[in-house]
Amino acid sequence: MKRLLPLLGMLFALLAFPAAAQTDDAPVEYTERVPAENYGQPTLHARANDWADHHFAYGPKTNFVSDAATGTVSVQGTIKLKPVDNKGQNLERTARFDFNFKATDQGYTYSVSNFRVIPDAQQPGQLVSLDAYLSLLRAEKNNDKTKNDRRVRAQANAVASDIAMSFRSYMNQIPTAEDGSVGLPASESAGN
Template structure:
């Protein structure tokens, strides 16, 4: 009885570890997207607010490729940030990454996303980019990845960038300017 119980537990543990290992081999693409209902706000007001954020508060520069279409209520721009894989001696090496921020307003709300991450692996050739998932696969294939865990490190850093950009945008969109008087009304 003990042997059969032990063998069942051992088989279960092996199956669990195989499924966990299989999940780590194919990471999901790094992105953040959300659909936000905003009844009564109007698509033009939402668009103007999003445009103000991209022009004045977008913190991931230098930004490029900004395309704004007021009639369609859409925005798109490319932001820049850094991820820092390490070498065998745990020294950080900054790699530039690019990502797209897209926005679309409608009368019922808005949608936005932070995604389409690209890595610039060679700083000497900034025009040559590769998809972030291909760059992460390249890191995973390196011999030193068992020591550095650069594939997981870069994935976590890029995910953090996507979350931070999305949280900054959503926070700004949720903070509507106050209308009317604040405090006591003045006497005439």
């Protein structure tokens, strides 16, 4: 039993080390490459364009650009981040992000990235990168109490993940009517 306790202690220390060693320096973003060889670039682009134009829930959206020739869609979205004040009351900060999509005949790549925050509601034209905003929060004297830097980073990560899940779910439900390869052409099936 005396030998087992130190071994268990070392095991717990080793398991806890990766979590403790993680840094908060990684950029907040979500990028995924999805193979989709059953659909061509036009079908994938049309589906992504429809999502960005009609189902994008992170508005107001701006800079919506869709190019069928290159298979790209891009849009800027808006979210709310909520640090807290000294009394624990939510403060609302507007943030912007970029959604980018590129289709090929082999699949598609999409990303949610480039988060920027309006740190002062009185100056809505002033945007700073999320990393710069997190540095501002870290420098606040009450950050040990509020943990706003971690709170806001977690919120931004959660939103990036939600956007990605929403988009991927929509892309996974491509109706067969949008894919031209389903069924036989009318001229071939008419003679049988």
